[in-house]
Amino acid sequence: MPVQNSSSYRLPPAILWIIILGFSLHFFSVLGYQFGNEVLPKKLNVIIDRYSVPWFYQNYYMFAPDPTYHINSFIYRVETDSGWSDWQEPGLEELNRHWQNRFGNSSDMYDMFYGLSNALFDGIIFVNFIDNPTDENWFSLPAHNAAERYIKKNSTYADAEILSFQVGVKTEHHFFDNELHIQKKEVFQKYPIKTIQR
Amino acid sequence: MTWVNRTFNTWQNSLTIASASDLFIKIVYLVLIWSTVKLLFIGNVVWGDDYFILLSDPFTGPDRFAMLLNIPEVRSYYLLFALPFLGLIVAGLFGFHNVLTRSVVWFLFINLHFGNGSVSTGGHHLIQQLLFFHIFLFQVNDKKSSYLSSLGRFIHHLAHYSIWLQIAILYLVSGVWKLKGDLWLDGSAMFLTLSFKEFGFPWLANTINENTFFLQLLTWAVLAYQVLFIVLVWIKPIRKWVLLFGAIFHISIIFLIGITDFGLFMIASYSIFINNDLADDILRKLNPKRVIGVSA
Numbered sequence: 444m445p446v447q448n449s450s451s452y453r454l455p456p457a458i459l460w461i462i463i464l465g466f467s468l469h470f471f472s473v474l475g476y477q478f479g480n481e482v483l484p485k486k487l488n489v490i491i492d493r494y495s496v497p498w499f500y501q502n503y504y505m506f507a508p509d510p511t512y513h514i515n516s517f518i519y520r521v522e523t524d525s526g527w528s529d530w531q532e533p534g535l536e537e538l539n540r541h542w543q544n545r546f547g548n549s550s551d552m553y554d555m556f557y558g559l560s561n562a563l564f565d566g567i568i569f570v571n572f573i574d575n576p577t578d579e580n581w582f583s584l585p586a587h588n589a590a591e592r593y594i595k596k597n598s599t600y601a602d603a604e605i606l607s608f609q610v611g612v613k614t615e616h617h618f619f620d621n622e623l624h625i626q627k628k629e630v631f632q633k634y635p636i637k638t639i640q641r
Numbered sequence: 642m643t644w645v646n647r648t649f650n651t652w653q654n655s656l657t658i659a660s661a662s663d664l665f666i667k668i669v670y671l672v673l674i675w676s677t678v679k680l681l682f683i684g685n686v687v688w689g690d691d692y693f694i695l696l697s698d699p700f701t702g703p704d705r706f707a708m709l710l711n712i713p714e715v716r717s718y719y720l721l722f723a724l725p726f727l728g729l730i731v732a733g734l735f736g737f738h739n740v741l742t743r744s745v746v747w748f749l750f751i752n753l754h755f756g757n758g759s760v761s762t763g764g765h766h767l768i769q770q771l772l773f774f775h776i777f778l779f780q781v782n783d784k785k786s787s788y789l790s791s792l793g794r795f796i797h798h799l800a801h802y803s804i805w806l807q808i809a810i811l812y813l814v815s816g817v818w819k820l821k822g823d824l825w826l827d828g829s830a831m832f833l834t835l836s837f838k839e840f841g842f843p844w845l846a847n848t849i850n851e852n853t854f855f856l857q858l859l860t861w862a863v864l865a866y867q868v869l870f871i872v873l874v875w876i877k878p879i880r881k882w883v884l885l886f887g888a889i890f891h892i893s894i895i896f897l898i899g900i901t902d903f904g905l906f907m908i909a910s911y912s913i914f915i916n917n918d919l920a921d922d923i924l925r926k927l928n929p930k931r932v933i934g935v936s937a
Contacts, residue, residue, distance in 0.1 A: 452653070452791045459649055459795060466799050470806060473770075477814045497700060497707040497755065499773070501766040503815040505903075508822030510834045542842055545901045548679040551687065551760040555694055557839075558759035562695055585695050593693035597686060617836050619829070624851055625836045 710756025764906030
């Protein structure tokens with residue numbers, strides 16, 4: 444029996460076109476997810492969202508449409524038997540390490556602090572929209588809970604007997620002046636002091 | 642015979658890009674090994690119980706399987722995700738991978754990636770998509786003759802060029818969104834970015850006092866590169882220059898801006914564009930047997 448070479452085993456074009464259609468539909472949904480909101484029918488957008496999120500979710504918006512004008516930093520202090528500590532900025536310690544070694548995990552630690560800072564910043568805006576906010580409004584924020592987790596489990600005071608603590612956000616805002624130079628302004632916003640119940 | 646028919650036949654008959662795909666998998670896995678190992682040193686904070694990020698568990702049904710590490714009770718077992726992932730990519734680096742292992746690598750990467758959104762970059766999002774396509778990079782020998790082999794080779798080619806397209810889509814999306822802003826068009830985006838010590842170095846942020854023509858040119862060059870990449874990368878005579886510009890851009894992101902993961906993931910993904918003959922040459926030179934001097 445003669446040996447058949449691979450060219451003898453050609454698939455019917457219809458099958459190949461069906462496979463290509465599958466890949467094309469995938470890319471249609473990828474592009475539709477990124478650009479489709481304003482141009483595609485709403486029902487189609489819903490289907491595309493359903494297909495894309497979470498398995499094919501992609502976010503390429505860093506520095507877009509514009510780079511950020513402000514950076515938030517997470518700050519905290521704790522009260523122990525020896526009194527209140529100074530304000531601590533753990534993200535800055537990680538940044539210092541990252542400037543010395545770009546290939547370590549300090550940037551990842553910094554990114555986590557940065558995410559926490561932004562959540563705390565958003566939390567301040569959220570609570571400020573509540574009429575006569577109570578301490579409970581502040582302390583029930585997911586960002587405050589996450590900050591408390593850090594202070595109790597990861598911070599340099601994790602092993603100390605913490606009586607109370609306070610978190611805050613330092614925001615460095617950059618803006619262009621009339622001569623197109625960049626000017627800097629810093630705002631420090633504090634959450635209320637939380638006493639640890641014993 | 643039309644161009645389409647010719648391409649269909651070629652893609653079924655022989656795997657003309659096998660070495661390029663193989664090298665791509667190895668380089669991406671190598672960068673993933675670095676990324677995973679460095680995160681394992683702080684694994685309990687990144688994926689485990691000592692987290693201080695905000696978890697997000699909005700899905701029900703099968704979609705929840707993409708976000709397992711967002712369930713607090715699951716985080717105690719993060720090593721069951723990280724270690725098999727590491728094992729599979731180390732094995733893959735030495736050529737031991739198949740469609741099943743590549744599928745598991747994609748699944749585990751999704752969970753590790755979504756398990757900590759704070760450390761995610763555009764590079765992570767890209768790699769997640771590329772690992773999906775790498776599932777279909779079936780290794781089918783040219784000598785194998787069957788309908789299944791022809792199908793495998795055909796899908797391999799489609800997946801290979803899908804990776805090209807996916808990389809181009811990253812740039813297109815990023816570039817088009819930048820066009821919607823003001824600072825990239827007026828040439829001050831790079832100036833504003835570098836004014837933050839967090840996106841560079843303190844000395845750099847303090848040194849750059851005004852937007853120089855060089856910074857403006859750099860801003861526009863990056864914008865043009867991102868918008869035009871999807872067209873330029875298909876033009877063979879200029880491809881290597883386009884990629885060289887991109888590689889320099891991403892290396893500067895690593896050392897200047899400091900977003901190392903993104904820069905390394907992007908450079909690793911560029912390996913898919915390496916010519917098959919060159920990839921074959923590189924793989925032969927990197928063959929462990931050759932490196933340690935054992936004759937085949």
